[in-house]
Amino acid sequence: MRKWPVGWPRNSGNFRRRNKSRRARGEGPDGSGELALEFSKSYPTVASISEAALRGNFEVFRKHCGAAVKICPVVKANAYGHGVAIVAPVLAQAGADMFAVANIAEANELAEIVPAKEILVFGPVQGQSWASAEFAEALKSNYHLTIADMDGGQALAEAAKHVGVIGRVHIKVDTGMGRMGALPAAALELVRFVSSQGRTLRLEGLYTHFATADETDVSFAHEQLRCFNEFVRAGQDVGGQVGLIHAANSAALLGLQESHFTMVRPGISTYGYWPSSSFAKRFAEQGQAMGAMKVLEGLRPALRLESRIVLIKELPVGHTCGYGRTFRAQRPTRVGIVPVGYEDGYRRSFSNKTVMLIGRRPVPVIGRVSMDQTIVDLTDQPQVKTGDVVTVISEKREDPNSVEALAQTADTIAHEITCLLGRRIVRRAVADF
Numbered sequence: 001m002r003k004w005p006v007g008w009p010r011n012s013g014n015f016r017r018r019n020k021s022r023r024a025r026g027e028g029p030d031g032s033g034e035l036a037l038e039f040s041k042s043y044p045t046v047a048s049i050s051e052a053a054l055r056g057n058f059e060v061f062r063k064h065c066g067a068a069v070k071i072c073p074v075v076k077a078n079a080y081g082h083g084v085a086i087v088a089p090v091l092a093q094a095g096a097d098m099f100a101v102a103n104i105a106e107a108n109e110l111a112e113i114v115p116a117k118e119i120l121v122f123g124p125v126q127g128q129s130w131a132s133a134e135f136a137e138a139l140k141s142n143y144h145l146t147i148a149d150m151d152g153g154q155a156l157a158e159a160a161k162h163v164g165v166i167g168r169v170h171i172k173v174d175t176g177m178g179r180m181g182a183l184p185a186a187a188l189e190l191v192r193f194v195s196s197q198g199r200t201l202r203l204e205g206l207y208t209h210f211a212t213a214d215e216t217d218v219s220f221a222h223e224q225l226r227c228f229n230e231f232v233r234a235g236q237d238v239g240g241q242v243g244l245i246h247a248a249n250s251a252a253l254l255g256l257q258e259s260h261f262t263m264v265r266p267g268i269s270t271y272g273y274w275p276s277s278s279f280a281k282r283f284a285e286q287g288q289a290m291g292a293m294k295v296l297e298g299l300r301p302a303l304r305l306e307s308r309i310v311l312i313k314e315l316p317v318g319h320t321c322g323y324g325r326t327f328r329a330q331r332p333t334r335v336g337i338v339p340v341g342y343e344d345g346y347r348r349s350f351s352n353k354t355v356m357l358i359g360r361r362p363v364p365v366i367g368r369v370s371m372d373q374t375i376v377d378l379t380d381q382p383q384v385k386t387g388d389v390v391t392v393i394s395e396k397r398e399d400p401n402s403v404e405a406l407a408q409t410a411d412t413i414a415h416e417i418t419c420l421l422g423r424r425i426v427r428r429a430v431a432d433f
């Protein structure tokens, strides 16, 4: 029978627990002292997550929001692909007041990692769910649960009665996103309903979400803010104590001070990325006077993705590379194969359009990115040999293969680049880069 290599992490959580001491020393699983990419020779692809960057980003938020505002980092989707088992404990220690996730399965996973922390579930409680064991468990676990319609509210009250606990409720109001949340009039009804269910439900929060806070023109975000303020006032008139009031995603946290209320919910910037390219432009234009650009510059990307060259060969002039033969060698071409592909989240749309780094030197990606392999042109880097480390995604914002640069290449946002990082990539914590 084949054995797993020593230290092979079946998931990032196990890896973290089983290898704490080595990890703390920054060593590989073989204890070699080298920052190991040697979890597997055939798949030497590792995402390093900087604990110092995560802590630093959290400090930026804390300074910017002040001590009175609670900070609820959003760690859904495996902490935006960074590995929730690595990210959550660091942020908990840094002082996160609560964490937000998308659904109850994610809340259950998170509760094992940071058992002492409050958890907010964004996904709504649905009608009829009082009969579901999942919601019963969620109530027992004391999660903060979202409702966005009366069916959900009634179901939660039923479930709470059934389980014998008081459900902790956040009401989400749709102030213009047109996605999750009840329109203001219906949301106000929900406030009335929850406030009348003192034995089964407790109103712990009112919240909304911005559609355009990361854009150059934030006039609609201001309209949403006006609507939310009005709703909160009406809610307080109806319900008295409404609990936490929260609206700000990363863009609003950084750019719309008046949206902080009593709690903020930063996602993408927790991991060091700017909310969007247009947001950075807006800050660059308006920021000098306010010193706001300094806040953005305080953020540091927390992820570096590395692999190794597993094969090198010389191709003659005219030889083509990859599916569809989209690259043809115009000169004798030395190519290297990197065992990373679109299964890993390295997008097919990067084909022929981006670079990886070897040391600090860029090597062009040539031909189509395939499921498990990408080809790089090493002709101008004759010193490179099989086994050399390749930086697939750089943690330096200014590099041509940073998350943000790759997002631009793929015409998308940083969120999508990191969230799509595949399951088979090993995530490991490092003290810093």
Ligand SMILES: Cc1ncc(COP(=O)(O)O)c(C=O)c1O
Residues within 6 Å of the ligand: 074, 122, 209, 248, 249, 250, 251, 265, 266, 267, 268, 269, 275, 415
């Ligand atoms: C309700 C809610 N709040 C906050 C966030 C965090 O947004 P961002 O990652 O842009 O900071 C999200 C992300 O999708 C969200 O859905």
